Amino acid sequence: MRLKKFVALACSVAVLAPIPTVAAGPQEPAQDRRLAPLPVREYCRLPEALPQLGPEREWQGQQQRPRVASSRAMAEPEVGAPPPPPAPPPPPPPPPPPPPPPPPTSAPVPGSASSDAVVVTGERVARSDYESASPIATVDAESAPVRTSPAIMPPPGRRPPRPQSGLLTAGEHDDLLNPELYARYVHRSNVGQAAQGVPVLDTSRLLTVELRDNRGRAMPFETVELRCADGNTIELRTVADGTVVFFPELDRLSDRVWVRAGGSDWREVVLSQEAGGQDVRITSRRSAQAVTKLDLNLVIDVTGSMSDELRFLQAELTSIVDQLSARHRGLDIRLGFTFYRDQTDAFVTQTHGFDRARGRMLDVLNQYSAGGGGDYEEAMQEALIRAANQDWRPDAVKTLLLVADAPPHDQDIALTWRAAEHLRAERVHIVPVGASGVADKAEYIMRAMAAATQSRYTFLTDDSGIGNAHAEPDVDCYLVTRLDQLLRRVIDSQLSGRRIEPEDREVIRSVGNYDAGRCVLPPNWDWRQQK
Numbered sequence: 001m002r003l004k005k006f007v008a009l010a011c012s013v014a015v016l017a018p019i020p021t022v023a024a025g026p027q028e029p030a031q032d033r034r035l036a037p038l039p040v041r042e043y044c045r046l047p048e049a050l051p052q053l054g055p056e057r058e059w060q061g062q063q064q065r066p067r068v069a070s071s072r073a074m075a076e077p078e079v080g081a082p083p084p085p086p087a088p089p090p091p092p093p094p095p096p097p098p099p100p101p102p103p104p105t106s107a108p109v110p111g112s113a114s115s116d117a118v119v120v121t122g123e124r125v126a127r128s129d130y131e132s133a134s135p136i137a138t139v140d141a142e143s144a145p146v147r148t149s150p151a152i153m154p155p156p157g158r159r160p161p162r163p164q165s166g167l168l169t170a171g172e173h174d175d176l177l178n179p180e181l182y183a184r185y186v187h188r189s190n191v192g193q194a195a196q197g198v199p200v201l202d203t204s205r206l207l208t209v210e211l212r213d214n215r216g217r218a219m220p221f222e223t224v225e226l227r228c229a230d231g232n233t234i235e236l237r238t239v240a241d242g243t244v245v246f247f248p249e250l251d252r253l254s255d256r257v258w259v260r261a262g263g264s265d266w267r268e269v270v271l272s273q274e275a276g277g278q279d280v281r282i283t284s285r286r287s288a289q290a291v292t293k294l295d296l297n298l299v300i301d302v303t304g305s306m307s308d309e310l311r312f313l314q315a316e317l318t319s320i321v322d323q324l325s326a327r328h329r330g331l332d333i334r335l336g337f338t339f340y341r342d343q344t345d346a347f348v349t350q351t352h353g354f355d356r357a358r359g360r361m362l363d364v365l366n367q368y369s370a371g372g373g374g375d376y377e378e379a380m381q382e383a384l385i386r387a388a389n390q391d392w393r394p395d396a397v398k399t400l401l402l403v404a405d406a407p408p409h410d411q412d413i414a415l416t417w418r419a420a421e422h423l424r425a426e427r428v429h430i431v432p433v434g435a436s437g438v439a440d441k442a443e444y445i446m447r448a449m450a451a452a453t454q455s456r457y458t459f460l461t462d463d464s465g466i467g468n469a470h471a472e473p474d475v476d477c478y479l480v481t482r483l484d485q486l487l488r489r490v491i492d493s494q495l496s497g498r499r500i501e502p503e504d505r506e507v508i509r510s511v512g513n514y515d516a517g518r519c520v521l522p523p524n525w526d527w528r529q530q531k
Contacts, residue, residue: 008051043228197414218242241497303373345372405437477512
């Protein structure tokens with residue numbers, strides 16, 4: 001009897017005792033948990049599933065507009081179209097005005113602008129010089145104003161430039177190349193309290209997995225598996241340069257993880273707690289595949305606040321697509337769109353699925369005009385959910401241009417970020433294009449999206465003299481070039497897997513100490529000691 005009681009007691013203790021963790025290596029998962037939300041305390045965090053949106057509202061749209069001309073040629077009538085009706089005779093000319101008074105004999109005020117030029121940030125640019133490069137003007141980042149003057153208008157008696165490509169100007173910043181500066185930006189920004197749905201990205205502690213074939217070539221579109229100590233797994237696919245970036249805090253990684261890719265064996269990695277990235281290079285037994293496809297999705301805010309620049313942006317985007325098609329003859333390009341406004345407008349989102357018919361899709365782009373809105377924030381979260389549900393191809397470079405001048409509503413920030421995380425899981429580069437009106441909160445959210453998806457934050461500048469004033473971004477260095485040239489370089493970089501810098505003749509203005517995407521910092525610089 002005593003023996004039976006002892007055995008029963010021993011069995012009950014064994015049932016209550018915790019199961020020891022196996023330290024020899026990761027265990028195979030019992031089921032695929034990619035889409036299932038994980039409890040808060042587990043490692044290898046995955047984003048929660050996105051909500052199912054209802055059908056988009058019926059919207060007839062505007063009347064078809066002619067395509068906006070690029071900088072190379074103006075729009076021409078279609079072949080076979082009937083000739084336009086004759087124009088009515090012009091009205092008789094008004095009587096000539098009285099002769100103007102003679103000009104003053106005194107010399108002009110030094111530094112004043114002539115009637116053929118408009119004053120822009122840091123320099124003077126003639127209207128006829130919009131298509132040519134301007135001399136480089138250097139501006140110190142610390143002394144740069146937070147916001148420049150209001151919208152710069154053309155001289156009296158001259159019309160504003162008609163919408164065409166090559167006019168808007170922009171800069172870009174890569175927070176993955178500048179982790180110390182991004183840490184200072186997040187630390188001194190008070191936006192994090194208002195945008196609590198966006199996690200704090202620690203770009204100084206990255207785990208980068210790089211996959212190469214046996215000839216040393218980058219392997220795009222390959223699955224990288226990362227296993228945490230509790231058996232949970234994150235799977236991400238490599239971009240064109242053969243890399244995947246994990247964020248230990250964002251992804252909630254355990255101190256010890258295992259990675260494998262391209263048919264390799266598991267490799268154990270002990271994560272460092274110190275600042276500085278860790279790189280793991282894996283050689284695959286398979287050969288690298290070439291990049292032959294591009295899925296380009298444009299998510300565009302078309303509310304009333306975009307009216308000052310939307311027609312110019314449409315011309316620029318048309319030119320960018322034309323340039324990509326001309327530069328990459330064998331590239332299979334598909335275009336998709338999501339246009340968005342806000343909940344009380346005629347529509348919230350209008351989505352057009354991917355299509356290879358470039359001309360038809362560019363006509364769709366130019367049908368939309370700015371309207372609605374009313375308040376500052378817009379329905380960005382629904383637009384990104386629609387974009388995440390697009391039919392992205394698994395073997396294509398995936399680029400999303402987010403053209404916006406306002407953040408989502410505060411209650412929608414967390415959902416906006418969740419949509420961005422699903423786009424990251426789909427291996428989509430989010431390239432924000434900050435238009436006039438972008439303030440601190442929108443910049444904070446869009447920069448986090450760009451960094452999380454191995455992309456860059458781009459922003460319009462006042463150098464063109466078009467639109468309302470553009471807030472100076474909270475970055476220490478950047479180059480100003482034409483927007484169409486900048487976005488073409490960004491997309492070319494995502495296609496080739498290497499960063500492409502502008503030519504000297506393309507640079508209009510330089511801010512700070514810029515060196516191939518990095519801001520040069522003084523020796524022993526520590527962001528914790530900066531204001």
